[in-house]
Amino acid sequence: MARFEILDPTVEPRKQPLTYVPRPDSLKGKRIGLVENTKFNSDRLLLKIGDILKQEYGASETRMWRKHNSSVPAHDEIIDEARRGVDAVVAGIGD
Amino acid sequence: MPAMTTELASARHAVDDLSQAIELCFEKGWTDGLPVVPPTAPQVHAMLQAAELDPQQQVTFITNRQVAVTAEKVAINAVMAGCKPEYMPVVVAAIEAIGDPKWGYHGPGTSTAGAAVLMIVNGPMAERLGFNSGDNLFGPGWRANATVGRAVRLVMRNVIGSLPGRLDRGTLGHPGKFTYVIAENEADSPWTPLHVERGFDAEQSALTVMAAEAPHQFYNQLSGTAAGIVTTLCDDMRISGNVVGQPHYAVVLAGEHMRTIAADGWTKADIRKFVFEHTQNTVAHLKRTERLAGPVKAEDERALRPLVGTPEDILVVAAGGRAGAFSAYIPGWASRRASEAVTKLIRDRRT
Numbered sequence: 001m002a003r004f005e006i007l008d009p010t011v012e013p014r015k016q017p018l019t020y021v022p023r024p025d026s027l028k029g030k031r032i033g034l035v036e037n038t039k040f041n042s043d044r045l046l047l048k049i050g051d052i053l054k055q056e057y058g059a060s061e062t063r064m065w066r067k068h069n070s071s072v073p074a075h076d077e078i079i080d081e082a083r084r085g086v087d088a089v090v091a092g093i094g095d
Numbered sequence: 096m097p098a099m100t101t102e103l104a105s106a107r108h109a110v111d112d113l114s115q116a117i118e119l120c121f122e123k124g125w126t127d128g129l130p131v132v133p134p135t136a137p138q139v140h141a142m143l144q145a146a147e148l149d150p151q152q153q154v155t156f157i158t159n160r161q162v163a164v165t166a167e168k169v170a171i172n173a174v175m176a177g178c179k180p181e182y183m184p185v186v187v188a189a190i191e192a193i194g195d196p197k198w199g200y201h202g203p204g205t206s207t208a209g210a211a212v213l214m215i216v217n218g219p220m221a222e223r224l225g226f227n228s229g230d231n232l233f234g235p236g237w238r239a240n241a242t243v244g245r246a247v248r249l250v251m252r253n254v255i256g257s258l259p260g261r262l263d264r265g266t267l268g269h270p271g272k273f274t275y276v277i278a279e280n281e282a283d284s285p286w287t288p289l290h291v292e293r294g295f296d297a298e299q300s301a302l303t304v305m306a307a308e309a310p311h312q313f314y315n316q317l318s319g320t321a322a323g324i325v326t327t328l329c330d331d332m333r334i335s336g337n338v339v340g341q342p343h344y345a346v347v348l349a350g351e352h353m354r355t356i357a358a359d360g361w362t363k364a365d366i367r368k369f370v371f372e373h374t375q376n377t378v379a380h381l382k383r384t385e386r387l388a389g390p391v392k393a394e395d396e397r398a399l400r401p402l403v404g405t406p407e408d409i410l411v412v413a414a415g416g417r418a419g420a421f422s423a424y425i426p427g428w429a430s431r432r433a434s435e436a437v438t439k440l441i442r443d444r445r446t
Contacts (some may be wrong), residue, residue, distance in 0.1 A: 006133040007117050009125050009171040009253040014161045069432040071202030073159070074351040
């Protein structure tokens, strides 16, 4: 029987390097950004986490942003403001 | 820009015979659970030629996945699904549509709510290519409906990475995830076709995608009036989907219901307006049933919450068998911010 070839229907996802900023050694005095994804209770969950970071880890303040919806990345305005205004970010889902 | 080439870039796998090829596709995880047509180079070339596409042309780019979907990969998956080459322009339109930022691939492609891609074909190509708009509308038996939807799902799986249990996290999913393609019965419909309502000419062919639950059938075999039938539809629809807000609903009106509603002079716009107004729930009911949070206040008894944002968010389609007093509604997925129905031109290569 003659051999024949079939074509691969899959692709490898495009690879791109990701560089993480160094994690802070301590949250003492740090400004924390909270990015909530619009799902029910995600704001409450993140505010609670923010309170813990302030009360137990010494973070100085928290600020929350809301994404356009849960299925998309944080939009440019959030990224720009976070870059300028906070030292670390917590993103989460409450559903 | 590099010169276009007709060479196929995909990796090749050698097998001894057809049955080995079919088994290899299973072993590699390339199928939807059913056997596929093993994709060979001549078949893939025929698919590309039918749509006049070069292999490396990008059909769409899925930002969240950083995946460029090329014509070659669409063609390979269309062969596997069992498409005829002449279906390729329809598959391409569907892939363009689910790659449109308004459809928002990542949400409906991934969500636990288990949406499928409902595809509605309009225009002259629907009939010419043999898309079913009649009997057994959502059922098996028509190659165009069965294979075009299957091709789209295979692209989602094999190219975009929507593997069940991994990046397709549907809790239940539904059978429409195998294929979910209908055509509008424009020949018998008394109404404006969907694609014309959405900005295309009647002579053009177009495909509309909507992130969608399974179809819900409703009955009214007694009523001889538009108000009776559409009120029955509204009673069934009122508690459906996410209840507290959907981006869209599709309402699919089959032969008997279609003729009865039209005989009373109702247009699609009349149907949309009536459905929008008669499917609203009180905030009090939604709170009592714990779909909305908080205590029931006096004003909640009068405050109404619609299923969709506007009447225009309800897509009305004339399709289904001539006999039988049954029609269907289909809830959309999530919210308008997360996914909107998108209509794309099907490029007719014969004109």
